[in-house]
Every structure is written in C-alpha cells, then in structure tokens.
Amino acid sequence: MTDFFVRALAAGLLVATVSGLLGSFVVWRRMSYFGDTLAHSSLLGVALGILLDMNLQLAVVVSAMLFAGVLLLLQRNKTIATDTILGILSHSTLAFGLLILALSDTVQVNLSGYLFGDLLTVSTTDILWIFACGVLTSVVLARFWIGFLAITVHEELARVEGVAVERLKALLVMLIALLIAVSMKVVGVLLITALLIIPPAAARKLAHTPEQMALGASLIGCIAVSGGLLMSWEWDTPAGPSVVVTACAVFLLVSLVQSLRGDGAQ
Amino acid sequence: MNRPCLIEASEICLTFGQRQVLQHVSVKVHEGEVVTLIGPNGAGKTTLVRIMLGLLKPQTGRVQRREGLRIGYMPQKLHIEPTLPITVRRFLELARHAGKTPIADVLEEVRIVHLLDQQMHAISGGEMQRVLLARALTQSPQLLVLDEPAQGVDVSGQAELYELINEIRTRHHCGVLMISHDLHLVMARTDEVICLNKHICCHGRPEHVSIDPSYLALFGRKEAESLAIYTHRHNHHHDLTGHVVESRHD
Numbered sequence: 001m002t003d004f005f006v007r008a009l010a011a012g013l014l015v016a017t018v019s020g021l022l023g024s025f026v027v028w029r030r031m032s033y034f035g036d037t038l039a040h041s042s043l044l045g046v047a048l049g050i051l052l053d054m055n056l057q058l059a060v061v062v063s064a065m066l067f068a069g070v071l072l073l074l075q076r077n078k079t080i081a082t083d084t085i086l087g088i089l090s091h092s093t094l095a096f097g098l099l100i101l102a103l104s105d106t107v108q109v110n111l112s113g114y115l116f117g118d119l120l121t122v123s124t125t126d127i128l129w130i131f132a133c134g135v136l137t138s139v140v141l142a143r144f145w146i147g148f149l150a151i152t153v154h155e156e157l158a159r160v161e162g163v164a165v166e167r168l169k170a171l172l173v174m175l176i177a178l179l180i181a182v183s184m185k186v187v188g189v190l191l192i193t194a195l196l197i198i199p200p201a202a203a204r205k206l207a208h209t210p211e212q213m214a215l216g217a218s219l220i221g222c223i224a225v226s227g228g229l230l231m232s233w234e235w236d237t238p239a240g241p242s243v244v245v246t247a248c249a250v251f252l253l254v255s256l257v258q259s260l261r262g263d264g265a266q
Numbered sequence: 267m268n269r270p271c272l273i274e275a276s277e278i279c280l281t282f283g284q285r286q287v288l289q290h291v292s293v294k295v296h297e298g299e300v301v302t303l304i305g306p307n308g309a310g311k312t313t314l315v316r317i318m319l320g321l322l323k324p325q326t327g328r329v330q331r332r333e334g335l336r337i338g339y340m341p342q343k344l345h346i347e348p349t350l351p352i353t354v355r356r357f358l359e360l361a362r363h364a365g366k367t368p369i370a371d372v373l374e375e376v377r378i379v380h381l382l383d384q385q386m387h388a389i390s391g392g393e394m395q396r397v398l399l400a401r402a403l404t405q406s407p408q409l410l411v412l413d414e415p416a417q418g419v420d421v422s423g424q425a426e427l428y429e430l431i432n433e434i435r436t437r438h439h440c441g442v443l444m445i446s447h448d449l450h451l452v453m454a455r456t457d458e459v460i461c462l463n464k465h466i467c468c469h470g471r472p473e474h475v476s477i478d479p480s481y482l483a484l485f486g487r488k489e490a491e492s493l494a495i496y497t498h499r500h501n502h503h504h505d506l507t508g509h510v511v512e513s514r515h516d
C-alpha cells in the first residue's frame with residue numbers, strides 16, 4: 001500500500017470515529033439540516049480565506065464556528081421557523097462562496113475538491129488537524145457526556161435539575177462545527193452530513209443504550225471508510241462518494257437483517 | 267400555616283402576544299403542604315408551573331425559592347426521540363446528582379424494580395409515570411412538582427399512583443405542587459386548592475372551594491359535587507362565605 005492510501009485511511013477512520021459519536025447527537029436532536037447548513041457555509045469560509053490570503057484550514061474552522069454562533073443566536077429568535085432560517089443561510093452562504101471563488105481570478109481553486117472532498121489527496125497536516133479535533137472532541141464528550149445526553153433526552157427536566165443547558169447546547173454545536181470544518185476535505189461539503197447521519201441510523205437498529213449506538217456508529221463509520229477506500233482502490237471510483245455509498249449499503253443491510261428477524265432492538 | 271415557605275410566586279403576569287395568560291397570580295407552597303392547581307384547559311396551569319420552575323420568565327412578578335431548594339419535577343409527558351435507544355436504568359442515571367440516592371432504592375420506592383433494563387419506548391403509560399416519579403426522587407426533593415401525574419394511566423392505576431405520591435410525600439416530608447384533573451382522587455389529601463382561570467378564581471381548603479360560587483361557575487355543579495363528596499366529613503356546615511360553622515342540627 002502506498003503512502004497516500006495509508007494517509008487516506010488514517011484520516012477517514014479518524015473522521016468516521018468522531019462523526020459516529022457526534023452524529024448520534026445530530027440524529028437524536030434532529031440537527032441534520034443544521035449540519036448541512038454549516039457544511040454549505042464552510043465553502044464561504046474557503047472563499048473568504050482565499051480572499052484574505054489566510055491559512056485555508058484555519059479560515060474554514062473559524063468561519064464554521066462563527067456560523068454556528070450565528071445560527072445559535074438566530075434560533076433563539078422565535079419569529080422565523082428554524083428550518084426557514086437554516087434554508088436561507090445554507091443556500092445563500094453556498095451561493096456567496098461560489099460567487100467569490102468565481103470572481104477571485106488570482107487563484108485557481110479546485111472547487112470539486114471542496115464540494116466532493118478527496119480522501120486520496122489528504123496531507124499529513126490535514127491528518128494532524130483531524131487528529132487534534134478528534135482528541136479535543138473525545139475529551140469534551142467524555143467530560144460532559146451525561147450532560148449532553150440529559151439535555152437531549154429531556155431539556156426541561158435537565159434544566160430543573162440545574163444543568164447548564166444553554167452552555168452545553170452551544171458546546172455541542174461548536175464540536176459539530178469543528179468536525180465539519182476539519183473533515184470537509186475528506187468527504188466534501190455535499191457529503192459530510194451523510195457520514196454524520198447514516199452510521200448512527202444503522203447503529204440505532206442494533207443498540208439498547210445511547211452509548212452502544214454512538215460507539216456502534218463509529219464502528220460502522222470505520223467499516224464504511226475502509227470499504228469505500230477499497231472500492232476506490234479496486235475500481236478507481238471517487239473516494240468520498242464511495243465511502244458514503246458503502247455506509248448506505250451497511251444501513252440497508254442492517255435494515256434488511258432486522259426486518260427478516262422480525263423485530264428491532266427496542 | 268406556620269411551616270416555612272418553600273417557594274412563593276407573587277403577582278405573576280404573563281401575556282403571549284395579545285393573549286393574557288396569567289394575571290396577578292400568587293401561589294405559595296409550604297413545607298409538607300399539598301397545593302393542587304385546578305382549572306379548565308388553557309387556564310395557564312402548566313404555564314404557571316413552568317414559571318415557578320424557572321423554565322419561563324414572567325413579564326412581571328417574581329418567584330422566590332428557599333435557598334438551595336431541591337425540586338423533583340414530573341413533566342406532563344415525556345417524549346423520547348424514537349431514534350434514541352435508552353433503558354430505564356440509563357434514563358435514571360442521567361439525573362443530575364444521580365448516585366446520591368441509589369437507583370435501585372428509588373425504583374423500589376415506586377415499585378418498578380423489574381423495569382430496570384426495559385427500553386423506555388417499550389413501557390406502558392402507567393409505568394412511564396412511575397419512572398418519571400423515580401427520576402424526580404433522585405433529586406431527594408424537598409418540593410415535588412407534578413404536572414398531571416396520572417395522565418395516560420388507566421382508572422385503577424390512577425388511585426394507586428396518587429396513593430404512592432402520598433406515601434412518598436409523607437416519607438420524605440416534601441411539599442407538593444400539583445396540577446390535577448382527578449379531583450375526586452386528590453382532594454382528600456390536598457391542603458390548598460387553587461382554582462385558576464388566567465387569574466385565581468378562588469382558593470382555600472377543598473371543602474371551601476367546592477362551594478365557592480366562582481368554582482361552581484367554572485366547573486358546574488356535577489364536578490363540584492364530586493369534589494364535595496370526597497372531601498366533606500359532614501361534621502360541620504358552611505355559612506354563605508364558606509366559613510365553617512358548628513353543627514346545628516341533630
């Protein structure tokens with residue numbers, strides 16, 4: 001196996017592990033559209049980074065955090081429905097990003113690299129970013145796991161019991177924004193939420209506790225990454241889409257087995 | 267009542283847009299006291315409770331709690347996302363300060379030890395209410411706040427559930443603030459009834475409220491009678507203002 005393949009595998013497995021854990025919260029809290037919006041808006045981050053001549057990875061991370069903050073604030077304003085706000089921001093930031101990229105003729109940007117990602121061109125620096133994000137996320141999740149779960153199961157009950165609900169919510173959103181920002185290169189803007197959603201959805205059918213589901217999602221994500229990369233290696237298919245297709249296949253397989261057995265885990 | 271006050275809401279007013287939801291409502295719960303909120307749908311009962319719990323801010327008025335008051339809250343309904351697999355044990359372990367009271371003890375107290383490893387999605391309405399009660403007990407509460415505790419429980423289960431709540435209250439000496447429609451089941455054990463319809467229509471001991479004209483206007487005679495039957499000891503009479511007077515006949 002060559003270096004680039006090993007790097008791709010390392011980056012992919014790291015992203016899959018973290019997104020299995022965070023993706024479970026995305027599924028439980030019905031935040032998938034939120035993730036989509038953050039992913040789309042990070043393309044604007046890339047564009048702004050180029051415009052300001054910044055380190056692109058840093059630009060994407062900073063802008064994803066900013067957008068996450070803006071979304072959190074807008075959600076408190078109850079006059080517009082959340083999905084409408086997300087819809088407006090998601091598509092207008094994507095459009096702005098594309099416009100800026102098209103107008104800045106000084107640099108040629110591999111646009112499809114950002115839209116669809118390219119696992120096979122991942123650099124060691126990229127892996128370090130992903131690794132740092134993974135370590136940070138794991139530490140925060142381990143520290144606040146019960147709190148995150150408590151606000152997800154029943155927010156008001158948690159609030160009455162004295163949990164700092166707003167702070168935990170913001171923290172969770174920031175973790176998701178960070179993950180999306182650093183893993184954008186791996187699967188791309190358009191497919192990143194797939195990795196957040198499909199593995200937890202597959203794991204749900206096999207799990208009895210939240211922990212089983214989250215860890216199962218990480219495992220299924222890793223299977224999807226390995227399978228997708230092998231597929232890419234064998235048949236020269238684009239890596240990002242191959243990973244997502246594999247994840248989808250695992251989901252279908254689990255669903256099929258469950259329905260043949262006649263009952264779910266619940 | 268000379269017992270110390272646990273929580274006091276005074277002069278609470280709240281409007282949602284154009285709609286007045288609560289007008290100058292004041293409620294007090296003392297140690298060991300059972301206060302029952304009654305009123306028609308949309309009377310603002312749940313809103314008042316949410317304000318007292320600090321989940322909602324009133325426009326005017328304030329809520330004072332005794333320093334460090336521990337509250338056990340039983341919400342009206344618990345909706346858990348179907349995508350979230352969780353057992354009764356894990357649900358109870360999510361409680362803040364969980365572990366101070368062992369989960370097994372709490373489950374023993376509400377008599378659902380056998381449900382420990384069941385999925386929350388798989389248990390019945392009555393069992394769910396007991397799980398919620400157990401979650402409230404993990405807080406070693408000094409005040410229990412119950413929002414229609416017997417909702418979704420079959421008739422025979424309702425009496426049992428209220429019996430259980432009463433046992434718990436006696437054992438833990440906690441105050442209770444409760445919303446209930448099951449007047450015939452709760453009134454005998456209630457110290458203070460508050461009849462709410464955006465404002466407080468009337469309040470006092472159940473036997474007084476049951477003959478209050480504003481109560482009769484709100485609930486009609488039939489409900490009122492059931493309330494009266496279950497609370498009256500028939501050893502005294504009331505004068506026109508509802509004050510107890512000594513027995514005159516016999």
